């Protein structure tokens with residue numbers, strides 16, 4: 420008999436919703452906490468910049484048991500995603516499990532000698548403490564702003580200049596007629612530069628440090644989803660724990676794999692005009708594919724051609740009145756500087772001792788299956804396996820975690836096994852695949868199938884692949900099929 424637990428879920432984005440639903444369906448008493456005024460996490464409307472749309476196609480960015488409406492575009496806009504998330508939370512009875520405007524401030528081991536944690540909650544100006552048998556942390560990787568600061572910023576602001584983080588750029592009317600500098604070279608930076616240029620800014624300058632590969636939604640007319648999410652493609656990258664057969668195959672096929680990626684680079688360089696924009700990256704594309712590789716924002720390279728966006732390689736050195744002085748010595752007129760400089764990782768509510776166990780000194784998280792740390796009992800992490808289809812990865816790991824918490828995995832790993840596996844993964848990230856270090860090492864892309872196979876095997880799913888081996892090798896994952904795979908595992912109910 421599995422004991423019914425009182426479970427806390429911290430965070431009301433996709434991962435928190437997945438965790439709350441999965442634990443509740445197994446019979447646990449779930450209490451969700453979201454510090455914001457509404458569900459949605461990165462898709463909450465007050466945090467989404469205009470024109471923001473997914474990079475994942477819609478058939479790979481939903482839960483296994485609910486699709487988007489027919490009218491939603493192939494790459495849903497932020498309001499579509501937000502509406503989906505809300506309808507899902509209502510329909511599946513998850514919304515009522517959450518307390519909004521409730522922030523988890525601290526988390527410490529229970530003092531009553533029982534397993535679990537005591538959370539300190541800040542709710543409507545009141546501080547409360549509540550005990551839980553198990554905690555699911557679903558706080559996301561992109562919810563603590565990293566705002567780069569530069570000398571002269573205070574004077575710049577006092578003289579009427581403005582410095583904002585990318586997630587605070589929500590109203591295009593604020594930049595009309597302004598000279599805007601966007602700092603950063605990743606997805607938020609390009610999206611915002613394009614939106615600002617289309618919204619009546621006087622000038623837009625993108626200041627970025629390094630050239631990176633980006634994928635357009637269509638490569639040579641082919642939807643990128645047909646190229647990116649294949650077992651056959653995935654096997655060409657140096658994933659963790661390659662099987663002996665996989666290792667030999669990669670050796671034999673090395674020239675073909677090399678040619679495949681050079682072909683892709685040539686196609687991208689040609690299609691996006693990277694040479695003329697002096698934006699050809701130095702690194703081979705196969706070495707850098709991870710969650711940080713972004714979709715090339717539609718309209719960005721066209722705006723460079725038209726001159727409505729100017730791109731300068733470098734960084735901001737300091738501010739002067741009405742200008743940003745760059746590291747290359749140049750000066751760019753600037754009324755508004757948008758810091759598209761990303762996010763900080765970290766879980767400030769965890770005690771320092773727990774943080775030391777969880778994160779190595781180089782910032783890499785120590786998580787078995789991207790979900791648990793054997794030195795931190797009664798807590799698990801959802802959405803720390805981010806991917807190119809993060810909703811599905813969050814759902815799958817939620818199913819893994821509830822079974823782990825209930826001792827219901829087909830093979831319940833020992834602490835030694837988990838530590839050994841974590842060490843192998845850390846070694847792989849540090850030595851074999853540095854790209855896997857992005858965002859604290861909490862990204863499974865491009866190794867979706869590998870990770871999902873591991874989770875399903877642990878869960879005890881008897882069905883883990885589609886029947887047709889060719890489809891399985893050359894076709895993107897089917898979200899609905901993963902629902903069937905999960906259903907093929909032994910079922911149980913707590914309490």
Ligand SMILES: Cc1cc2nc3c(=O)[nH]c(=O)nc-3n(C[C@H](O)[C@H](O)[C@H](O)COP(=O)(O)OP(=O)(O)OC[C@H]3O[C@@H](n4cnc5c(N)ncnc54)[C@H](O)[C@@H]3O)c2cc1C
Pocket residue numbers: 429430431432433434435452453454455458459460461462471472473474475480521522523524557558559560561562768801802803805806807808809810813
């Ligand atoms: C603009 C943008 C677009 C993206 N597009 C894609 C895409 O196309 N495909 C893809 O796979 N991924 C995409 N991602 C990655 C995205 O992060 C995931 O897809 C997914 O939305 C993450 O959900 P989450 O619930 O894990 O985290 P979040 O959405 O960040 O939600 C975490 C929640 O936890 C809450 N929280 C944090 N700390 C506390 C606390 N102490 N107490 C209470 N609540 C707390 C936050 O307020 C937040 O609501 C995108 C990310 C961004 C920023």
Ligand SMILES: NC(=O)c1ccc[n+]([C@@H]2O[C@H](COP(=O)([O-])OP(=O)(O)OC[C@H]3O[C@@H](n4cnc5c(N)ncnc54)[C@H](OP(=O)(O)O)[C@@H]3O)[C@@H](O)[C@H]2O)c1
Pocket residue numbers: 471472473474475561567585602603604605606607608610627628629710711712713734735759760761762
């Ligand atoms: N439409 C969408 O689907 C969408 C939109 C936005 C974001 N996202 C996703 O959300 C995640 C975060 O993306 P993001 O663009 O917000 O952040 P990010 O990927 O972390 O990128 C941050 C950028 O800021 C630069 N930077 C950081 N500190 C800097 C400094 N001090 N000076 C100059 N440059 C600095 C980084 O450059 P270096 O690389 O040189 O460090 C990098 O280019 C990604 O996974 C992304 O794919 C998706």
